[in-house]
Amino acid sequence: MNSGYPVILRLEDKLVVVVGGGNVAERKVTGLLDTGAKVVVVSPEATEGIQRLCRDGRIVWEQKSFAPRDVTDAFLIFAATNNREINQLIRKSAGAHQLVTLADDPKGSNFHVPAHIQRGSLSIAISTGGASPTLASQIREQLEQQFDDSYESYLDFLASKRKWILKEVEDALLKRKLLKKIVSSEFLTSNHRDEDFMQLYESLRKETRE
Incomplete structure (x- = not known):
């Protein structure tokens, strides 16, 4: 059996079509909101959540039945209706x-959305290859506890300091030491990361010169 190839897609300004207006479709739409994608929902009816997102201008809702032309220019397509025949028509179109991706036919899909957690720049995806979405959800819940909200500011700190180190530090050995040292529980839990970093920098710089 061929295994899937995990990727992180950048969807900014890409057209993503979700066909269906029920709870499954709403979950798909919600997961797309912060990607910058142009999300279009095609369905005669829609949940209140989908309608609200449309009223707020965050998505487009085309209140109509599916037609093959609806997906002509789509980058991603979610077949999320409760009608298997329509979902298969979407795939063929x-x-x-x-x-x-077909909500009721993982094997007939050429991509699927894994369970995932997001902590700022940190993204962790969990997939069982469709074997057990329940297990994937359980693992996600465990990871949500392990990687809590503190990781969001910590990733911002790491990104900022990595940029500074690469620009300001000329010594290759000192660069490597700094980049390694800041990835630690001490910096994760620190309330004074910037001050702690400068202390570390001065300490390692003296150590490297000796």
Whole structure:
């Protein structure tokens, strides 16, 4: 059996079409909101959540039945209706270059969305290859406890300091030491990361010169 290839897609300004207006479709739409994608929902009816997002201008809701032309320019396609025949029609309407996932047919899909957690720049995805979405959800819950909200500011700190180190530190050995040392529980839990970093920098710089 061929294994899947995990990727992180950048969807900014890409057209993503979600066909269906029920709870499953709403979950798919919600997961797309912060990606910068142009999200279009195609369905005669929609949940209150989908309607609210449309009223707020965050998505487009085309209140109509599906037609093959609805997915012509889509980068990603979510077939999320409760009608298997319609979902299969959506798959057949997609071009060979388009990515399609069917809510009721994982094997007939050419991509699926894993369970995941997001902590700022930190993204962790969990997939069982469709074997057990329940297990994937359980693992996600465990990881949510292990990687709490503190990681969001910690990743911002790491990104900022990595940029500074690469720009300001010329000594290659000192660079490596700094980049390694800041990835630690001490900096994760510190309330004074910037001050602690400068102390570390001065200490390692003296150590490297000796």
